[in-house]
Amino acid sequence: MQRIMEVMRARLPGLSPGAVGGTVAARLLATAMSFAASVLSARGLGVHDRGVLAVMVSVPAVLSIVAVLGMDNANARFAGTSHTAFRWIVRGSLLFSLAAGSALPGLWLLLGRHWPALLLAVPFRLAVLSAALCPVTLLTTLIGTAEIGRGRVTTYNLTTLVPSACYLAGVAGLQAGGTLTVGNCFLCVLAGQLAGAVVLLFAATARVQPDGESVPLRLFGGFALKAYLPNLVHYGMLRLDVPVIQLLAGAGAVALYAVALPLAEGLALLPTAVALVLFPRVTSGAVDARAAGRIAGTMIVTTAVLALAAAVAVPVLIPALYGPPYAGASWVVWAMLPGMVLFAAGRSLQAYLAASDLLRPVIVATAAGAAAGIALLGMLTPRYGAVGAAAADSAGYLVFALLVLCGVHRSTKASWPLTSQAVPAVRRSAQRCAEHVRHAWSALHGQLVLPVALALPSAAAAGLLASTTGPAAAGVGLGLVVLVCLLVPDTGLYTLALAIPLSQSQLGASLVTPKRLLALMLVCVLSRAVSGRGIARPRPGGTLVTAATVGYLLAASAVTGGGDPGATHNWQYLLLVCAPLLLVPLLAAPGATLDRLLTVFCAGAAALAALEIVQAGAVFARNTDQSPDDVAVLAITQPGTANHNAVGALLVMAAAVLLARTRAARTGLTKLACWGGVLVLTVGIAYSLSRAAYLAGIVVLVIHAGRRPLRALPPVAVGAVCLAPLLPPAVAARFASVLGGSTLDADSAVRLDLWSSALRMFDTHPVFGVGYLNFAGQLPLYYRATGDYNAMFLQFPLLEFAHNTYLTVLSQTGLLGAAGIALLVAFGVRRARSALRAHDLAVQTAGEAALLALTGAGVCSAFGEVLLVPPLLACLLLIVRAAGRSEETCAPVAAVLPAGGPVRVPILAGR
Numbered sequence: 073m074q075r076i077m078e079v080m081r082a083r084l085p086g087l088s089p090g091a092v093g094g095t096v097a098a099r100l101l102a103t104a105m106s107f108a109a110s111v112l113s114a115r116g117l118g119v120h121d122r123g124v125l126a127v128m129v130s131v132p133a134v135l136s137i138v139a140v141l142g143m144d145n146a147n148a149r150f151a152g153t154s155h156t157a158f159r160w161i162v163r164g165s166l167l168f169s170l171a172a173g174s175a176l177p178g179l180w181l182l183l184g185r186h187w188p189a190l191l192l193a194v195p196f197r198l199a200v201l202s203a204a205l206c207p208v209t210l211l212t213t214l215i216g217t218a219e220i221g222r223g224r225v226t227t228y229n230l231t232t233l234v235p236s237a238c239y240l241a242g243v244a245g246l247q248a249g250g251t252l253t254v255g256n257c258f259l260c261v262l263a264g265q266l267a268g269a270v271v272l273l274f275a276a277t278a279r280v281q282p283d284g285e286s287v288p289l290r291l292f293g294g295f296a297l298k299a300y301l302p303n304l305v306h307y308g309m310l311r312l313d314v315p316v317i318q319l320l321a322g323a324g325a326v327a328l329y330a331v332a333l334p335l336a337e338g339l340a341l342l343p344t345a346v347a348l349v350l351f352p353r354v355t356s357g358a359v360d361a362r363a364a365g366r367i368a369g370t371m372i373v374t375t376a377v378l379a380l381a382a383a384v385a386v387p388v389l390i391p392a393l394y395g396p397p398y399a400g401a402s403w404v405v406w407a408m409l410p411g412m413v414l415f416a417a418g419r420s421l422q423a424y425l426a427a428s429d430l431l432r433p434v435i436v437a438t439a440a441g442a443a444a445g446i447a448l449l450g451m452l453t454p455r456y457g458a459v460g461a462a463a464a465d466s467a468g469y470l471v472f473a474l475l476v477l478c479g480v481h482r483s484t485k486a487s488w489p490l491t492s493q494a495v496p497a498v499r500r501s502a503q504r505c506a507e508h509v510r511h512a513w514s515a516l517h518g519q520l521v522l523p524v525a526l527a528l529p530s531a532a533a534a535g536l537l538a539s540t541t542g543p544a545a546a547g548v549g550l551g552l553v554v555l556v557c558l559l560v561p562d563t564g565l566y567t568l569a570l571a572i573p574l575s576q577s578q579l580g581a582s583l584v585t586p587k588r589l590l591a592l593m594l595v596c597v598l599s600r601a602v603s604g605r606g607i608a609r610p611r612p613g614g615t616l617v618t619a620a621t622v623g624y625l626l627a628a629s630a631v632t633g634g635g636d637p638g639a640t641h642n643w644q645y646l647l648l649v650c651a652p653l654l655l656v657p658l659l660a661a662p663g664a665t666l667d668r669l670l671t672v673f674c675a676g677a678a679a680l681a682a683l684e685i686v687q688a689g690a691v692f693a694r695n696t697d698q699s700p701d702d703v704a705v706l707a708i709t710q711p712g713t714a715n716h717n718a719v720g721a722l723l724v725m726a727a728a729v730l731l732a733r734t735r736a737a738r739t740g741l742t743k744l745a746c747w748g749g750v751l752v753l754t755v756g757i758a759y760s761l762s763r764a765a766y767l768a769g770i771v772v773l774v775i776h777a778g779r780r781p782l783r784a785l786p787p788v789a790v791g792a793v794c795l796a797p798l799l800p801p802a803v804a805a806r807f808a809s810v811l812g813g814s815t816l817d818a819d820s821a822v823r824l825d826l827w828s829s830a831l832r833m834f835d836t837h838p839v840f841g842v843g844y845l846n847f848a849g850q851l852p853l854y855y856r857a858t859g860d861y862n863a864m865f866l867q868f869p870l871l872e873f874a875h876n877t878y879l880t881v882l883s884q885t886g887l888l889g890a891a892g893i894a895l896l897v898a899f900g901v902r903r904a905r906s907a908l909r910a911h912d913l914a915v916q917t918a919g920e921a922a923l924l925a926l927t928g929a930g931v932c933s934a935f936g937e938v939l940l941v942p943p944l945l946a947c948l949l950l951i952v953r954a955a956g957r958s959e960e961t962c963a964p965v966a967a968v969l970p971a972g973g974p975v976r977v978p979i980l981a982g983r
Contacts (some may be wrong), residue, residue: 681756
């Protein structure tokens with residue numbers, strides 16, 4: 073026994089093994105009682121009612137986490153300074169719990185009355201009970217962390233057992249009496265929380281420290297606000313999943329998730345217990361950075377071993393305890409295990425940094441992890457249910473752990489950047505803290521490699537051995553791709569450049585969906601942060617306009633949708649459309665990386681053009697007996713064909729980039745490659761059979777030739793004369809329809825009537841519009857058939873847009889949305905014009921490419937929804953983003969000073 077205690081003291085320097093063991097034992101006992109109560113309730117209530125109970129319990133937890141505003145961490149930080157400060161904290165916690173703990177649930181109930189979907193399928197009577205628990209939960213959290221802050225961890229551990237014991241006793245009594253219902257089970261939860269709050273208030277009367285100075289409100293509030301975001305995510309990520317899963321996948325998925333959650337969270341018991349004991353020891357100076365690093369390494373090794381044991385045990389344990397209907401929860405646990413292992417890696421360091429008031433890397437890592445987790449939660453849960461939600465949790469913890477370690481490593485290289493008003497004492501303190509963190513990283517780095525290398529593949533292999541289905545293998549493959557893109561610098565950017573044209577091909581449409589493209593953009597942003605390349609900083613004006621426009625569109629879509637069951641789909645789709653506006657400006661700054669990225673994109677677009685030529689040519693060859701017009705229509709309407717208007721617009725934008733680069737090509741081989749790419753893309757545009765792309769291509773060529781008529785007009789004219797006789801009859805007939813004829817075809821007549829209908833909608837709703845994706849629902853009221861066709865054959869539910877981006881935005885979002893989009897377009901045009909006036913040839917080339925691409929996309933948008941297709945919008949934003957001042961290309965020049973030799977001075981190119 074003595075040997076074990078010595079090993080524990082060596083592995084947990086500065087911490088009392090008894091305090092750690094007592095905390096772990098208390099949490100294990102509380103978890104065991106909660107687990108037993110959950111088994112009884114799951115067997116007695118059934119899957120649906122167990123899911124409703126889980127939602128009722130999680131709502132107060134989520135509301136308390138949102139309302140706490142970081143006061144729990146501030147209580148732990150300052151409660152141990154003096155008994156006077158502790159009494160002030162207890163009084164403030166009581167008042168704050170009553171105020172904030174009642175206001176937020178009251179707002180939830182009020183909104184739930186008007187929008188029942190916000191109640192998460194919980195009856196209003198039960199929702200009132202759920203809201204009544206929030207002040208109690210908030211008070212228990214605040215007083216409990218204050219007890220931890222003054223070193224009474226044992227007291228806090230004992231008080232955590234009271235709610236679990238009351239809940240277990242209550243559920244067992246209800247089961248024995250045959251009165252086990254959702255409402256009665258929740259009353260047991262409420263009684264247990266009240267008992268725990270009373271015990272904590274009684275324990276708070278004990279005096280531990282002598283009287284002294286109180287805590288300044290500004291100091292207390294500043295620390296609380298800085299700690300709020302990490303606290304919100306760490307305690308709320310898994311709790312927030314339950315209501316989201318209820319919305320996206322239903323109560324059955326919630327039941328599986330609720331069963332798996334205690335088993336997976338059991339792995340977090342040890343890291344959380346160590347963090348609770350570690351926090352006051354760091355504030356008192358008993359634990360330094362080197363000791364914290366050694367503790368963190370011990371935590372991840374131990375958690376990895378426990379994760380492997382859990383992966384083997386859950387397929388047998390869950391069906392035996394909960395019954396066969398819950399066997400699917402094993403997959404949920406397996407998906408959670410990697411995240412729990414990674415959580416152990418960052419939890420101890422996070423506690424050390426928070427106690428040392430070094431919250432900047434924690435805030436950055438937490439924000440990024442939360443963004444990744446929430447985004448993947450929305451994408452994976454509708455398709456994969458509780459398993460998708462668990463995988464999203466693991467991905468969020470992966471991002472958090474990597475960014476915490478990266479932030480710690482980066483903070484060791486230099487002191488924290490302080491403002492000019494910072495006092496020298498604070499600067500010296502930050503430098504000393506950075507030195508401590510450097511030692512922590514050195515102690516931790518060597519211990520992380522082997523456990524992570526063994527635990528994560530082992531957990532994945534445990535899941536694969538249970539099933540060899542195609543979706544499982546595809547999910548693992550996509551996970552490996554994401555991991556490579558995240559860890560290898562700029563790989564994600566080049567993958568994105570290839571994914572954009574691939575998404576518009578017939579073969580890649582099912583592989584690269586808008587949701588996966590959004591996930592890839594998030595991975596690219598995170599990869600820039602992990603690799604130390606830095607996230608690009610867009611201009612404040614454009615950022616504010618973008619955020620305001622996206623926020624207005626989302627708010628208008630949610631409000632206009634009201635109680636419509638399809639409203640959730642509306643704002644989700646709108647978020648996918650708006651995601652490039654928010655993420656692409658963060659991916660890369662203008663310079664060499666973005667130029668190479670566009671080169672890869674052009675190569676992928678040329679390959680897409682070649683595929684279009686082959687596929688369309690095959691259709692032409694098989695249907696030589698039909699008229700050219702019929703063959704053209706057949707080629708664009710055959711099953712599995714990609715959207716020819718989107719393909720044509722993408723090829724036009726790629727051709728605009730290569731046309732601009734023909735001027736800046738320095739060698740004959742490069743110039744030949746550019747003109748060859750332009751030729752392939754031009755033929756691809758012709759074979760896309762998109763009349764909008766034909767008009768856009770003509771306008772782009774005219775503008776390009778008009779800027780340098782003596783050099784550009786002859787090649788364009790010669791190329792047009794040579795290519796015209798080689799075009800197939802179907803392409804020639806499609807191009808001839810652009811010029812018009814004696815009468816309009818049915819497609820053009822319908823399009824004109826859709827335009828007039830959109831104008832009527834705008835005339836009726838000029839300010840806010842009819843709401844995004846509500847065009848089809850309102851169309852029967854405004855449609856007037858004026859062409860020579862039978863309107864009875866029109867399928868109004870499928871006509872979600874006006875086949876004109878400008879009229880679509882105007883009719884569905886009104887003048888406010890149109891004004892925001894117009895400002896963003898104006899910013900892009902101004903950026904391109906500013907680059908054209910630069911003295912640097914590379915900047916001029918990027919500006920001309922942006923101007924031509926904007927023009928081509930603008931012409932295509934007059935005949936379709938180009939800017940509402942996420943890949944095309946991302947492509948256009950990348951091209952416009954490249955037309956700016958380079959932040960990467962620096963040319964060092966030598967400046968001879970009178971007192972010495974040459975000095976290397978960096979000059980930013982294009983400034």
